[in-house]
Amino acid sequence: MTSKESPDPAPRDRAARRPGRPAAVGRLGLGWTVHGDGRHITPGEVVAPQERLAWPQTIGVGVQHVMAMFGATVLVPTITGFPVTASLFFSGVGTLLFLVITAGRVPSYLGSSFAFIAPISAAMNQHGIGGALGGILVTGVALFLVGLVVQRAGTGWIHALMPPVVMGTIVALIGLNLAGATTQAMTEVPLTTFATSLAIVVSAVLFRGLLGRLSILVGIVVGYLVALAQGQVDFGPVGEAAWVGLPPFHAPEFHWNVLFLFLPVVLVLVAENIGHVRTVGLMTGQDLEPSYGRALMGDGLSTTLSGLGGGVGTTTYAENIGVMASSRVYSTAAYWVAGLTALALAFLPKFGALVNTIPPGVAGGAGIILYGMIGVMGVRIWVQNRVDFSNAVNLMSAGAGLIIAIADPVLEVGGMQFGGIALGTAAALVVFHLMRSIARARGTEPVPADPGEEPFESPEPGRLG
Secondary structure, eight states: OOGGGTTOOHHHHHHHTSTTSOHHHHHTTOOOEEOTTSSOOOTTOOBOTTEEOOHHHHHHHHHHHHHHHHHHHHHHHHHHTOOHHHHHHHHHHHHHHHHHHTTTOSOOOEEEOGGGHHHHHHHHHHHHHHHHHHHHHHHHHHHHHHHHHHHHHOSHHHHHHSOHHHHHHHHHHHHHHTGGGGHHHHHHSHHHHHHHHHHHHHHHHHSOHHHHHTHHHHHHHHHHHHHHHTTOOOOHHHHHSOSSOOOOOOOOOOOHHHHTTTHHHHHHHHHHHHHHHHHHHHHHTOOOGGGHHHHHHHHHHHHHHHHHHTOOOEEEOHHHHHHHHHHOBOOHHHHHHHHHHHHHHHTOHHHHHHHTTOOHHHHHHHHHHHHHHHHHHHHHHHHHTTOOTTSHHHHHHHHHHHHHHHHOOOEEETTEEEOHHHHHHHHHHHHHHHHHHHHHHHTOSOOSSOGGGSOOOOOOSSOOO
16 A cells, blocks of 8 residues: 555455454454555655564564654653653553543653652552552543543534643743752752763754654753763662563552642643644655544543553653654554563563663653653644744733643642642633633734634654653
């Protein structure tokens, strides 16, 4: 099948109708057709989601996807104190479920989301890992419900609720709210912290292809070596860990006073999920808009399962989109390989113990870059959607939300706690819709175009993972 033919789902249907192949295989997206001779990609063509190369080549691409997701996926549990192997387990399970729910139409990997770091940290301080898992579970359920609505009603209501100025503000304030988390590392182990940051930024432009997209992983390795030279790494737990064993699962607990800390994350996951799916559709020439709801439901179910068992929340990964862009292989078969590989790593306790030896300085150094990227991604949404900040509605909505999030107050109302991210998100939404409603009713504020009708852009090329 050529790239021009890729929007036509016929190859998938033909695969489902092959003699001896159950129809359910095709409906689950497992009935791939072999692209060409299975070894080469014709210039100007791509391997569509419903196609695959020969299995050796497919496995090779799948391993590249594992490498692309690995640095960020293990860094989130490392920063938050979650078990790495449990996060890998639910990342793998979530990816496979996502592929099944989207019927093999949307190639994507679900890795750990950086948008969860701030609410997880706040919940951990009050109620431990159980309280944080309760918040993750509720976030997943909310995202799944949003997916159900999107599948039936489309995305217009999302654009109306969160126009680009609001969506950019919410993304930016999550990153800026996390800035203080890097202070201790910068002051206590500055060499390790800044060496890690420097390695990430240099490798991002020094290397080409896959290695350039693995700048986070390269930075972690370099920072780890610097920390090792200073005696900041303790290998004791690695020697005590078994080679094979189950991941350390944990049950969630529900505390109303922290659940609202997680709700803004739902809005961010919706934006980046839809943005990533739209991007893949443009790159493959396929109309994936009918899959927006399924993609959100898949991500929501993945996050829900993580909350049930001890993993961090998940999200679609732009790093893996980069692998697809360079390889021209969009086959979901490669993502099955990546998901199964993540599951295999989850059953290696010694591997998890080794990842847990990453010292705070390395995590802090990576955080400087990653949290900053999240903040700037919000600005990128403003720029791409040409948000007019000469309009007082936009200016005050963004300004109020950002300042509250950076100040990071914690207000307790009726036994429930609201932190900087939740309060900043609420401020951006309330100020925007209140001011716009009054301005339109009174005719006092020019609004050249209805921002609610403008599709927001995804926080590419990175993600809040």
